[in-house]
Amino acid sequence: MENSKVNIGLFGFGTVGEGLYNILKTDSKYCFRNICVKNENKKRSVDISNILSTRSRIINNSNINLIVELIDDCVVSYEIVKSSLLKGKNVVSANKKMIAYNLKEIINLQKDNGGTLLYEASSCGSIPIIKCLEESYGTSIESISGIFNGSSNYILSKLFSEDIDYEYALNLAQERGFAESNPLSDVGGFDSLYKLVIISYHAFGVIANPDDICVFGISNIRIDDVKFAKKHGCKIKLIASSRIIDNKICMSVFPKLIPSSNDLYSVENEYNAVLIDGKYFDNHYLSGKGAGAKPTSAAVISDIVSISKGYRYSNCKIDESLKLSNDFILRIYLRFNCIKDIAAFNFVDTIEIFNGSATNYIIGDIYISDLLLLKKIIEDNDLFIMSLEDVNL
Numbered sequence: 001m002e003n004s005k006v007n008i009g010l011f012g013f014g015t016v017g018e019g020l021y022n023i024l025k026t027d028s029k030y031c032f033r034n035i036c037v038k039n040e041n042k043k044r045s046v047d048i049s050n051i052l053s054t055r056s057r058i059i060n061n062s063n064i065n066l067i068v069e070l071i072d073d074c075v076v077s078y079e080i081v082k083s084s085l086l087k088g089k090n091v092v093s094a095n096k097k098m099i100a101y102n103l104k105e106i107i108n109l110q111k112d113n114g115g116t117l118l119y120e121a122s123s124c125g126s127i128p129i130i131k132c133l134e135e136s137y138g139t140s141i142e143s144i145s146g147i148f149n150g151s152s153n154y155i156l157s158k159l160f161s162e163d164i165d166y167e168y169a170l171n172l173a174q175e176r177g178f179a180e181s182n183p184l185s186d187v188g189g190f191d192s193l194y195k196l197v198i199i200s201y202h203a204f205g206v207i208a209n210p211d212d213i214c215v216f217g218i219s220n221i222r223i224d225d226v227k228f229a230k231k232h233g234c235k236i237k238l239i240a241s242s243r244i245i246d247n248k249i250c251m252s253v254f255p256k257l258i259p260s261s262n263d264l265y266s267v268e269n270e271y272n273a274v275l276i277d278g279k280y281f282d283n284h285y286l287s288g289k290g291a292g293a294k295p296t297s298a299a300v301i302s303d304i305v306s307i308s309k310g311y312r313y314s315n316c317k318i319d320e321s322l323k324l325s326n327d328f329i330l331r332i333y334l335r336f337n338c339i340k341d342i343a344a345f346n347f348v349d350t351i352e353i354f355n356g357s358a359t360n361y362i363i364g365d366i367y368i369s370d371l372l373l374l375k376k377i378i379e380d381n382d383l384f385i386m387s388l389e390d391v392n393l
């Protein structure tokens with residue numbers, strides 16, 4: 001494809017699709033041959049003539065040499081990616097959920113049919129984390145962690161800077177366009193989880209099932225939890241992390257108490273950040289805008305340019321022997337309403353139980369595998385859990 005025009009078949013004309021179109025439409029190297037959306041008749045803010053809703057007309061069009069998949073439905077997204085790769089076409093996608101759940105299939109489809117799939121925009125918006133992990137690290141990484149979701153980081157920033165409650169902060173995030181009308185994927189930690197699965201694959205070669213990973217979000221956070229963090233000179237951030245311990249990998253998404261000495265402490269609003277710890281280099285830190293039309297389009301464009309030059313992920317780190325383990329002890333803070341809420345918690349060690357007039361909490365050590373089983377109790381009873389892994393309490 002190098003030096004020749006890139007004839008794009010674009011799927012999706014929402015925040016990212018339209019953002020990409022607006023950036024590339026006047027660049028003579030690129031032509032949007034067709035744009036496929038769900039509803040052809042929807043009123044668009046941009047006047048586009050070549051819009052359609054029949055997928056196969058794009059995938060079977062031999063004049064289209066690149067499929068750019070930017071839709072919000074992960075099942076249809078996989079169907080588009082699969083049928084494009086089966087035809088040996090090159091594809092760029094931003095769909096983190098689709099990629100996280102279908103990593104193995106996607107790798108095999110490329111191997112068997114020759115097409116390439118790149119997906120930098122799926123993880124941490126404008127931060128070139130996937131290419132960075134592919135190109136620069138080999139197998140020297142020991143852990144990778146960070147703030148992977150801009151919406152929840154925006155909400156947490158507001159909670160700490162403006163003394164408002166969670167519902168108000170969520171409304172602000174929705175008004176500013178940082179959180180969707182159904183924010184569950186962002187505030188429930190799932191968006192971070194999908195990115196963690198993708199990033200961990202490129203860091204360690206692990207292919208993990210998202211459903212096996214312990215995920216807690218921020219939707220139960222209350223002002224008392226913020227006060228607790230402030231009292232200890234910390235902030236609360238939603239942290240996704242993967243760590244190699246004894247030839248196993250421990251992956252999780254937790255709200256976490258972050259001290260001011262940690263680089264992630266000052267990552268605010270819609271920004272994302274990634275910390276990479278390695279055997280020989282201590283740590284590296286990358287930060288940038290994690291979402292939005294332009295930052296996400298920047299990552300899509302970087303993939304379009306790379307794919308035009310013949311770039312593909314090497315998939316050489318795959319390590320089927322590296323298994324996910326939840327058999328690790330974590331120190332947590334658990335805010336509860338009444339003592340029966342914590343009856344089912346099997347703490348290995350209890351450090352503090354606080355019963356106040358306004359709030360109750362327990363600090364203790366517990367197996368992550370036990371927390372997985374307690375997820376429903378935590379959610380149903382409005383308990384808030386956070387990791388104290390990075391602090392000395």
Ligand SMILES: NC(=O)c1ccc[n+]([C@@H]2O[C@H](COP(=O)([O-])OP(=O)(O)OC[C@H]3O[C@@H](n4cnc5c(N)ncnc54)[C@H](OP(=O)(O)O)[C@@H]3O)[C@@H](O)[C@H]2O)c1
Pocket residue numbers: 011012013014015016017036037038039040042070071072073076094095096097121122125290291292293296
């Ligand atoms: N927004 C961000 O900041 C961001 C950042 C990183 C990654 N991403 C990822 O990028 C992708 C797109 O996100 P977005 O925010 O741009 O979504 P969006 O604003 O909700 O737009 C989704 C688009 O997909 C189209 N669509 C839905 N189902 C379709 C189908 N079955 N066939 C054809 N088109 C279909 C919709 O068509 P209609 O217009 O007709 O409804 C719409 O144009 C998602 O995978 C998202 O996770 C987004």
